[in-house]
Amino acid sequence: MKIKKNVAISESGYIFNPSTGESFSVNPTGIEIFNMIKEGKKIEEIEQLILKKYNTDKDTFEKDYQDFLGFLKQYLLIDTHDEKED
Amino acid sequence: MEKQRYERPVIKKLESNMPNKYGMRTEYQPMTHIDGVAVADLVKEHGSPLFVMSEQTIRRVYREAKKAFSTRYPKVQFAWSYKTNYLDAVCRVFHQEGSWAEVVSGFEYDKALRNGVDGSKIIFNGPDKTEADLEKAIQHDSLIHIDHLDELYSIIELSKKLDQRPKVAIRINMDTGIYPMWDRFGFNYENGQAWDALNKIMRSEKLELIGLHCHIGTFMLSAAAYASAAFKLADLALGVKKKYNHNITYIDMGGGFASKNTLKGSYLPGSDVNPTFDDFAEAITSTLINSDFEPDNLPLLILETGRALIDEAGYLLGSVISNKRSSTGKRTTIVDIGVNILFTSFWYDHKITPAQPFTQYTEDTTIYGPLCMNIDVVRESISLPLLNKGDHFVIHHVGAYNMTQWMQFITLRPKVVMIDDKANVHVIRKGETIERITEFEEIPEHLKEFDL
Ligand SMILES: Cc1ncc(COP(=O)(O)O)c(C=O)c1O
Numbered sequence: 001m002k003i004k005k006n007v008a009i010s011e012s013g014y015i016f017n018p019s020t021g022e023s024f025s026v027n028p029t030g031i032e033i034f035n036m037i038k039e040g041k042k043i044e045e046i047e048q049l050i051l052k053k054y055n056t057d058k059d060t061f062e063k064d065y066q067d068f069l070g071f072l073k074q075y076l077l078i079d080t081h082d083e084k085e086d
Numbered sequence: 087m088e089k090q091r092y093e094r095p096v097i098k099k100l101e102s103n104m105p106n107k108y109g110m111r112t113e114y115q116p117m118t119h120i121d122g123v124a125v126a127d128l129v130k131e132h133g134s135p136l137f138v139m140s141e142q143t144i145r146r147v148y149r150e151a152k153k154a155f156s157t158r159y160p161k162v163q164f165a166w167s168y169k170t171n172y173l174d175a176v177c178r179v180f181h182q183e184g185s186w187a188e189v190v191s192g193f194e195y196d197k198a199l200r201n202g203v204d205g206s207k208i209i210f211n212g213p214d215k216t217e218a219d220l221e222k223a224i225q226h227d228s229l230i231h232i233d234h235l236d237e238l239y240s241i242i243e244l245s246k247k248l249d250q251r252p253k254v255a256i257r258i259n260m261d262t263g264i265y266p267m268w269d270r271f272g273f274n275y276e277n278g279q280a281w282d283a284l285n286k287i288m289r290s291e292k293l294e295l296i297g298l299h300c301h302i303g304t305f306m307l308s309a310a311a312y313a314s315a316a317f318k319l320a321d322l323a324l325g326v327k328k329k330y331n332h333n334i335t336y337i338d339m340g341g342g343f344a345s346k347n348t349l350k351g352s353y354l355p356g357s358d359v360n361p362t363f364d365d366f367a368e369a370i371t372s373t374l375i376n377s378d379f380e381p382d383n384l385p386l387l388i389l390e391t392g393r394a395l396i397d398e399a400g401y402l403l404g405s406v407i408s409n410k411r412s413s414t415g416k417r418t419t420i421v422d423i424g425v426n427i428l429f430t431s432f433w434y435d436h437k438i439t440p441a442q443p444f445t446q447y448t449e450d451t452t453i454y455g456p457l458c459m460n461i462d463v464v465r466e467s468i469s470l471p472l473l474n475k476g477d478h479f480v481i482h483h484v485g486a487y488n489m490t491q492w493m494q495f496i497t498l499r500p501k502v503v504m505i506d507d508k509a510n511v512h513v514i515r516k517g518e519t520i521e522r523i524t525e526f527e528e529i530p531e532h533l534k535e536f537d538l
Pocket of ligand 1 (some may be wrong): 393
């Protein structure tokens with residue numbers, strides 16, 4: 001699971017996808033997770049960090065994470081070729 | 087170290103700044119309290135979903151409407167349209183404010199009597215009055231609005247049988263420039279049916295013709311249509327005076343004023359663009375005052391306003407069951423309110439606000455009810471803060487028609503509470519129980535036993 005190389009996110013959560021010309025806005029939790037995915041962190045690691053920092057539980061986070069990922073895929077921000085890496 | 091408040095991650099596609107189907111505004115402003123009572127407490131105490139009526143809003147809106155008319159015209163009388171919301175507590179607020187009752191069935195008629203409304207202050211409309219209904223209405227000296235000739239003949243017969251002189255009006259339908267024209271009820275103005283009925287009444291000498299009635303449509307967005315209708319009723323009243331030297335006591339303009347709701351598909355919110363009570367009042371009263379009635383002999387103006395008087399006072403509280411993504415990837419939100427209790431979601435894009443504070447992040451979603459049916463869509467597209475499972479929200483302006491047209495379907499209908507002006511919460515309709523529902527059922531003897 002990799003964020004496409006040419007997709008960047010600004011500090012305020014603005015994303016521009018040069019291959020489609022579309023832009024997006026992401027909330028603060030989303031920015032953190034987006035960056036962690038981009039850094040190549042695995043889901044387990046991301047989950048640990050989020051659970052340590054925020055007032056939520058594992059089930060809720062996992063559900064929300066998958067949901068978020070679903071949107072990233074739908075908006076073509078993720079390279080789906082190398083899904084084995086997931 | 088204390089943990090930070092969690093908000094689920096979201097990504098939202100940015101569209102150009104044109105108004106889109108999700109509307110221009112997002113309802114960021116949470117509604118945590120209704121008339122000083124916390125939404126969370128209401129749900130905790132009475133469950134979700136829950137209808138909430140605001141007594142002070144009913145009274146405030148009623149007084150606004152009353153003022154709009156009575157500052158322009160000397161004789162004004164409202165008659166509460168029972169079908170719009172006939173919960174007894176609601177009707178009684180209107181009766182305390184001075185409203186008569188307007189009913190369209192024997193059931194509603196009895197409800198008004200039971201609420202203590204004097205028979206002479208009940209207007210009986212509608213095409214389906216049985217002989218028994220008519221007899222009762224005549225005996226109680228009610229105002230019977232005749233819908234068709236069969237009814238006219240029945241009333242003449244009953245007047246002989248009972249040796250009474252029923253008080254009647256006729257319902258007129260007409261072209262007011264509004265499409266579709268409501269010509270199913272009453273007698274037509276343009277083609278002479280109305281005059282035909284008036285002549286029959288006057289010649290029978292059995293009935294007392296006291297009024298003329300119309301109801302030109304519902305959720306009318308044009309005040310001008312009312313000017314046209316008032317003109318035609320005034321014309322008939324003046325014609326009766328001329329021909330029979332008989333004074334028509336009242337002109338009843340029916341209901342139909344748009345409430346502040348937003349019709350499906352409109353870009354601008356109804357609260358900004360729909361005509362106000364002042365607009366409707368100006369159209370009607372200026373027409374009557376400028377007609378040929380003698381200034382000292384103006385007819386009483388009756389209004390049967392329904393939705394515009396009660397929509398705003400009704401709230402429906404609900405809870406989020408789940409957030410999902412549809413097969414096409416669109417966000418969808420499932421809530422515990424179905425179209426069976428929110429019938430008006432077929433007509434309106436109801437305003438929905440969260441019941442707790444949120445950040446400014448939003449997402450576009452479709453709100454579905456829990457009915458497992460395709461038609462069960464509360465809002466096709468709405469931009470909302472990030473609601474989570476179990477969060478509460480408030481649906482606004484639901485006071486009209488929902489609490490009368492709701493259907494009991496796959497679950498029980500919710501409670502209705504009323505908040506009074508001292509922030510006391512009163513249950514005005516209890517939650518249904520399975521026993522109440524099954525009480526009406528009978529099981530034939532041969533179906534009582536089975537082995538599985
Ligand atoms: C005869 C009559 N009067 C009044 C009303 C109330 O109408 P509204 O709620 O549109 O004001 C109705 C509603 O259909 C009606 O049929």
